[in-house]
Amino acid sequence: GQSLEQPSEVTAVEGAIVQINCTYQTSGFYGLSWYQQHDGGAPTFLSYNALDGLEETGRFSSFLSRSDSYGYLLLQELQMKDSASYFCAVCMDTGRRALTFGSGTRLQVQP
Amino acid sequence: DAGVIQSPRHEVTEMGQEVTLRCKPISGHDYLFWYRQTMMRGLELLIYFNNNVPIDDSGMPEDRFSAKMPNASFSTLKIQPSEPRDSAVYFCASSFRTGGNEKLFFGSGTQLSVL
Numbered sequence: 001g002q003s004l005e006q007p008s009e010v011t012a013v014e015g016a017i018v019q020i021n022c023t024y025q026t027s028g029f030y031g032l033s034w035y036q037q038h039d040g041g042a043p044t045f046l047s048y049n050a051l052d053g054l055e056e057t058g059r060f061s062s063f064l065s066r067s068d069s070y071g072y073l074l075l076q077e078l079q080m081k082d083s084a085s086y087f088c089a090v091c092m093d094t095g096r097r098a099l100t101f102g103s104g105t106r107l108q109v110q111p
Numbered sequence: 112d113a114g115v116i117q118s119p120r121h122e123v124t125e126m127g128q129e130v131t132l133r134c135k136p137i138s139g140h141d142y143l144f145w146y147r148q149t150m151m152r153g154l155e156l157l158i159y160f161n162n163n164v165p166i167d168d169s170g171m172p173e174d175r176f177s178a179k180m181p182n183a184s185f186s187t188l189k190i191q192p193s194e195p196r197d198s199a200v201y202f203c204a205s206s207f208r209t210g211g212n213e214k215l216f217f218g219s220g221t222q223l224s225v226l
């Protein structure tokens with residue numbers, strides 16, 4: 001089948017590091033994307049991994065393992081403003097160039 | 112660039128009424144997507160266009176939903192007649208495909224409430 005799995009909620013404290021995992025099953029794969037959405041806001045693009053390995057952008061990093069159909073988003077030096085929902089997303093098949101989003105992980109950063 | 116522009120920001124209507132949501136993509140983008148977001152179903156793709164042509168409308172819930180893109184700078188999503196279960200946030204997004212990078216730019220969304 002085709003699916004995306006990610007945890008529904010994660011809680012962490014300011015200054016800590018948190019990892020949000022995502023596993024996927026698709027009939028075709030281009031890459032794994034991550035989006036952030038604050039309450040009442042729109043999703044915004046964070047990162048994209050097409051190849052295996054770690055991509056770093058400031059405090060955020062994203063990792064992909066194509067052989068394991070697995071990726072994660074790593075948030076370092078957490079700040080209160082990082083409290084949001086985080087979605088992983090993939091194209092579900094080679095003929096459908098549109099993103100399917102996971103159900104989202106709600107991150108709560110506590111003081 | 113002003114980003115993806117959606118209107119209205121909020122829409123409250125009664126069951127049975129026609130609702131039209133509007134979207135202006137980012138200039139130069141060749142893909143346009145309509146998504147719907149609810150607590151129960153998350154972010155669902157409804158339909159997407161490439162160069163103004165509908166490519167995949169398999170996510171459109173039923174015939175009450177229709178979408179058009181008459182030109183590169185404008186798209187509409189219409190619900191006729193509307194039902195309470197259509198209540199959701201509707202997002203429009205656009206992108207310019209370079210390689211396989213799936214970077215979507217979302218509008219602010221339309222919060223639709225059908226009473």
